Amino acid sequence: MPLNFQVTPSGLPKFEPSVAVNLLNPNIVVAVAVDFSSGPPLIGLYRSLDAGANWTDSLLPIPPEYTGAEAGMVAYLFPNIFIISAHVFPGNENGAVVIYRSTDDGATFSPPVVINPGFGDYINNDWTNITTDNAGASPYLGHVYVTYNRQYNVDFNARSAAFYQRSTDGGLTWDRPLLLSNIQSSTERPEPAVDKYGSVYVSWIRTGPQTPAFFIRRSFDGGATFSGDILVSNITLVPNPLPVPGYDFRILNFPSLAADCSGVPSTTNTLYAVWQDFGQGYSNILLSKSSDFGGTWSAPIIVTDSPPGSQNFFPAISVSPKTGLVVVVYYTNRLDGFNLDVFAAQSSDGGNTFTNSRLTTTSFNPNVGGGESELIGDYIDVAIVPPNSYISVWTDTRTGSLTIFAGVPGGGS
Numbered sequence: 309m310p311l312n313f314q315v316t317p318s319g320l321p322k323f324e325p326s327v328a329v330n331l332l333n334p335n336i337v338v339a340v341a342v343d344f345s346s347g348p349p350l351i352g353l354y355r356s357l358d359a360g361a362n363w364t365d366s367l368l369p370i371p372p373e374y375t376g377a378e379a380g381m382v383a384y385l386f387p388n389i390f391i392i393s394a395h396v397f398p399g400n401e402n403g404a405v406v407i408y409r410s411t412d413d414g415a416t417f418s419p420p421v422v423i424n425p426g427f428g429d430y431i432n433n434d435w436t437n438i439t440t441d442n443a444g445a446s447p448y449l450g451h452v453y454v455t456y457n458r459q460y461n462v463d464f465n466a467r468s469a470a471f472y473q474r475s476t477d478g479g480l481t482w483d484r485p486l487l488l489s490n491i492q493s494s495t496e497r498p499e500p501a502v503d504k505y506g507s508v509y510v511s512w513i514r515t516g517p518q519t520p521a522f523f524i525r526r527s528f529d530g531g532a533t534f535s536g537d538i539l540v541s542n543i544t545l546v547p548n549p550l551p552v553p554g555y556d557f558r559i560l561n562f563p564s565l566a567a568d569c570s571g572v573p574s575t576t577n578t579l580y581a582v583w584q585d586f587g588q589g590y591s592n593i594l595l596s597k598s599s600d601f602g603g604t605w606s607a608p609i610i611v612t613d614s615p616p617g618s619q620n621f622f623p624a625i626s627v628s629p630k631t632g633l634v635v636v637v638y639y640t641n642r643l644d645g646f647n648l649d650v651f652a653a654q655s656s657d658g659g660n661t662f663t664n665s666r667l668t669t670t671s672f673n674p675n676v677g678g679g680e681s682e683l684i685g686d687y688i689d690v691a692i693v694p695p696n697s698y699i700s701v702w703t704d705t706r707t708g709s710l711t712i713f714a715g716v717p718g719g720g721s
Contacts, residue, residue, distance in 0.1 A: 309718040312669045315354050315363050318707035320344040322352055323685030325701035325712045328384040330413060331442060331629065334693045335359045338390045338414040339701050340380040341712050342685070343367060351380040351394050352712075355414045360699050360714045368408055370396050371420055377406075378434075385440040385450065390414045391479045393436040393454050396422075403432035405456050409479045423454070423473055423482040429462040433471070435497040435562075435686075441530075442629070443569045446506025448530035452479045455498035455510055458487075467491065470498035470512040474531040488525050488534060493518055496561055497686075503567040504577045506530060509602055511565040511581060513543065520545045522563055522583055526602045540596050540605045544587040550619050554646065556680035559591075559621060562687055566625045568632045568658075575632040575658035581605070582636055584621045593623045593638050597659045611636050611653040611662045618642040620651075622688050630695035634659050637667065637690040637700045647671035650688065650702050650715060667715040672705045684710065 316322045321344045330336035337360050343352025351368040370377050379395040392408040406420040426432045435457040441448050452475040459468045470489035475482050488510055489495045498512040508527040514520060522540040527533060548559040561584060568578045579598040584591050585608070594608040612620050623638045634655040639648050649671050653662040675681045688702040697717060704713040 310667050310669060311716050311718055313360050313363070313714045314707070315339060315701065315712040315714050316341065316343070316352060316365055317345070318709045318711045321710035322712050323683065323703040323710050324379065324687055325703065326381040326689045327691045327699060327701045327714070328382045328390060329691045329693055329699065330384055330388070331694055332387055336413050337699060338382050339712065339714070340382045340392055342378045342380065349376040349378050351377045351392065353417070354712070359693065360716060368392070368417060369419065371406065371422060374398050374404070379436050381436055381438045383438045383440045383452070384442070385452065385478060386442055388413045389478060391438060391440065391452055392417065393438040395434045395436055395456070396420070397426070397432070401429045401432055401462060402426040403434050405433045405436055405454065407454070407479060424456070424471070424485055430460055432459040432462050433457070434459055437497065437499045439500045439502055441502045441506055443502055443504050443506055445504050446502070448506040450478050451476055451530055453500040453502070453508055453531055455500050457495060457497055468494045468496070470495045470510065472498070472500070472510055476530070486534070488512070489514070489523070490537070497563070499563050499565050501565040501567045501579070503579065503601070504569040507601060509565060509567070509579060510534070511540070511563040513561050513563050513583065515545060515561060522581055524565070524581070524602050538602060540581045541608050543583060543585050546584050546586045546591045546621060550591060550621070552619060552641065552646065554675065554680060556682055557674055557684045558682065558686065560686050564623050564625045566627045568627045569629040570632040572632040578658055580625055580627065580634060580659055582611070582623045582625045584623060588616070590617050591619045591621045593620050593636060593653070595636065595659060612638070612640070612651070613664045614640055614642040618645065624688055624690045626690045626692045626698060628692045628694065628696055632658065633692070633696050635690055635692065635698045636662070637688060639688065639702070643671055648674050650700060652698070652700065652717070665717070667700055667717070668704070670706055674705065676705045676709055
């Protein structure tokens with residue numbers, strides 16, 4: 309039986325959570341989310357010292373010229389560092405990417421540092437993501453990699469592109485931004501990953517105007533330079549909103565990417581790409597993998613065992629650096645066709661087969677307040693708890709408001 313824990317107080321909305329675990333002391337867990345508890349949207353910071361059973365909560369400050377923050381993501385770096393990326397803004401324009409850094413296991417964080425500003429409706433930097441190099445065989449141990457979506461000409465003929473920045477000193481200073489995607493296309497929320505040897509991969513989904521597709525680019529020099537685009541798979545975008553009566557919440561098509569940094573001979577250094585896909589006429593979770601440093605990719609497989617016609621969306625993936633366990637979490641309405649649950653698909657054979665189990669202990673209605681909710685966030689998250697378990701965080705409404713919950717498999721995994 310899984311265990312669920314309420315991370316945030318109920319009341320004003322919280323959504324879009326991210327979670328990271330101290331690999332040396334897995335009792336220490338740090339999560340972030342968009343948090344409206346003080347009025348404007350800010351980055352809520354939540355910390356647990358008992359593997360997610362109990363949490364403290366606070367709000368991170370923003371630079372004085374900004375009025376709100378969102379799209380927070382958190383990553384762990386040896387030995388006691390947590391780094392948070394976020395999008396700060398004064399409105400729908402001028403969006404900047406900021407970094408917060410902790411060297412005391414998340415007890416305190418530095419003031420925000422802007423690593424890439426926005427400029428009016430010409431440049432808005434949104435949907436940040438972050439990963440770190442903790443790989444045992446990497447010569448780039450301690451590097452930090454941030455990606456984000458740059459939206460440009462926001463109010464006229466808008467386009468978006470995948471951008472990337474790196475830090476070679478644990479997040480203290482940052483290199484100039486690199487454009488990774490084709491500026492003739494539009495993209496959604498790039499995501500980075502690092503393999504066992506320190507190779508860096510950045511993924512994104514092209515949403516148009518060309519054929520929708522999942523792409524990566526790769527770097528073999530610690531993120532200094534990148535190869536050309538590599539196609540993982542063409543995809544069928546999930547419609548927004550989902551075609552379920554009573555659903556009005558936003559659906560965006562984000563990639564999720566992870567690498568196996570374990571020493572397990574049969575799976576080590578495998579890359580896994582997951583996404584939601586509407587190719588069957590309903591939303592399902594697909595996975596493709598690569599065993600040659602991202603050069604070629606397997607035909608996609610379905611990782612859920614949900615019934616036809618159910619809606620499965622917002623996948624997130626993590627891989628154990630100890631055992632190679634693959635965990636994909638996702639929302640699904642599989643139990644009654646309307647209310648939502650979080651399920652976890654797990655693979656212990658390198659992504660060849662998956663078993664699915666329910667992670668939520670109660671289903672929840674995505675609509676709160678008597679009407680159709682327009683937003684439940686754009687993603688959920690999962691992090692490995694070494695050696696062979698995990699913790700997931702998601703937005704839940706069982707309290708009567710948008711609230712962050714965490715879940716772990718009962719009795720470990």
